[in-house]
Amino acid sequence: MSSLRDAIVIGAGPAGMTAAATLSEGGARTLVIDEQPAPGGQIYRAVERNSDNASLSAVLGSDYADGAALVARMRASAAELRFSTSAWRIDADGTVWTKADGKVERLQARTLVIASGAMERPVPVPGWTLPGVMTVGALQIMLKDAGLRPCGRLVLAGCGPLFYLFAAQCLEAGVSDLVLLDTAERANLIPALRHLPKAVFGHGPGYLRKGFSLMAALRRRGVKIHRGVSNLRIEGAERAVAASFRAGTHTMRIDLDLVALHEGVIPSQQIARSIGCAHRWNEEQQCFLPILDSMRETSILGVFIAGDGGGIVGAMASAHTGALCALAILKRLDKISDTEFASRKAVAQQALDAHLTIRPFLDRLYRPRDEMLVPADEVVVCRCEAIRARAIRDVVRRGCLGPNQVKAFLRCGMGPCQGRMCGPTVSAIIARETGQTPDATGYYRVRPPLKPVSIGELASQYEED
Amino acid sequence: MFTRVEPGSASLSGGNVLDFEGSPVPFRSGDSVAAALLAAGVSPLRETPVDQSPRAPYCMMGVCFECLVEIDGRQNQQSCLTRACPGMIIKRQHGARTLR
């Protein structure tokens, strides 16, 4: 079916599900696609399947289980849902090329809501490409999706809300040999505290309480925590066997079976970049963000971004941003009156703002260490092409002043991940070397296909046309 | 490296078995192919074509592409985004510097 829809929503996390439900409840013909086999996004991954699983529900906690209501709301709406379906090319005119089960399709809508969420910030440290090194989010996904928990000695290295949340979930899941390497920089505390007064408003106190109770639970259960960890290095030949690091004035080395890294999350830029949405550097979140207006429309008319993909706001706030996008679209399609739009917009905006009071504090407290943002010469930056920071610095000194030039010279960003894993670091290294701002430095040009598509799959589309 | 929170939720005696390089790998219904392989202790999953360094799934959410395998004859499949199905034939992938 290739007829014109009112909206295509890409991603079925809290943002996309709320946008889709609001749109179709308001009478807009809406299609939702997600490359995962089921709705939920990152936070509510597999929430339907786990709802009758008492042991996993206990491990994952009530914030997770709460997602089932949103999934049910979207399912009850008239929105058409397609899972295991990847968007691999998106055009500014509202065309979305999908791939599902080896078949390619071209779909079209008046408006697009990109709700593709966040990814974990790459953590380029020595040894991070070794088998046995994963991300904290990856381990949480294995827990939610497959009921798998690490066994043997697990080292979690990093900081941020998801880091401590997952550490607590590990304990609930029965992980017995857990060591935390907390990389949060102590010097962040004073500048972060300046943002604390704002956090007493809205839901700030609730987030703070949750944070403190997580920390208290880890302490009560006697988890070994090294604080102020820097100079992290993963050791091993065929796989990770140890981590060495500095904690305060001590240099230490611990054996391990599995290590997971986490330095917070950043928006997934791939889709918005590939359409040509304008971006700007955000100093607080130390990443590029798409430029959005108050209704979350991008620089391209009719293309909206909901959720963490537009800047990290967390799951609850992501849902409210989905509502804002949907209301703007309903108004544009003349499905709601100006007065209904104004009143519902005010409600969504107020709900959103209440979740944002805590963000400046969290962003500052867990700002990654410089050594993670601009790694040392020996560290692999581009995993796919095995290119180290030294090589990037070399070509910059020889006159390469932008990420696309560096890409052309070194092939970095040209492997299978198409620069998703090295893009942020490459831009940061260039900016540091040249003294240019991140905005002047820019980012990789991103081109489709955003996902692997074979000639055979492409041919399947032409057979249908 | 990994164990099930509910012991016995994946075993070779059930119907949920896939084939990895000729060996049977059990999975729990709902597992991704990558999760099933990690649970079975498969590591590394591939070598980079550039310097032959060993690699295994890193992000489990479709970002890093360290989990690429051949599934039922199709190359370049992200195994962390593909749900395991009974009888799937999974092979290690050699080469593939780019996706096209």
Ligand SMILES: Cc1cc2nc3c(=O)[nH]c(=O)nc-3n(C[C@H](O)[C@@H](O)[C@H](O)COP(=O)(O)OP(=O)(O)OC[C@H]3O[C@@H](n4cnc5c(N)ncnc54)[C@H](O)[C@@H]3O)c2cc1C
């Ligand atoms: C690994 C991970 C784990 C997290 N766990 C938690 C947690 O436990 N608690 C918490 O409070 N926050 C968690 N977060 C933070 C998280 O980002 C939430 O704030 C929330 O999930 C954001 O909602 P969202 O709707 O913006 O995006 P997401 O929930 O990330 O949803 C985006 C969806 O888009 C889909 N998608 C992306 N690209 C494409 C494409 N090309 N084609 C088709 N579909 C696509 C994805 O499959 C995904 O389902 C986690 C983040 C990550 C990265």
Ligand code: FES
């Ligand atoms: S493990 Fe990262 S893309 Fe599959």
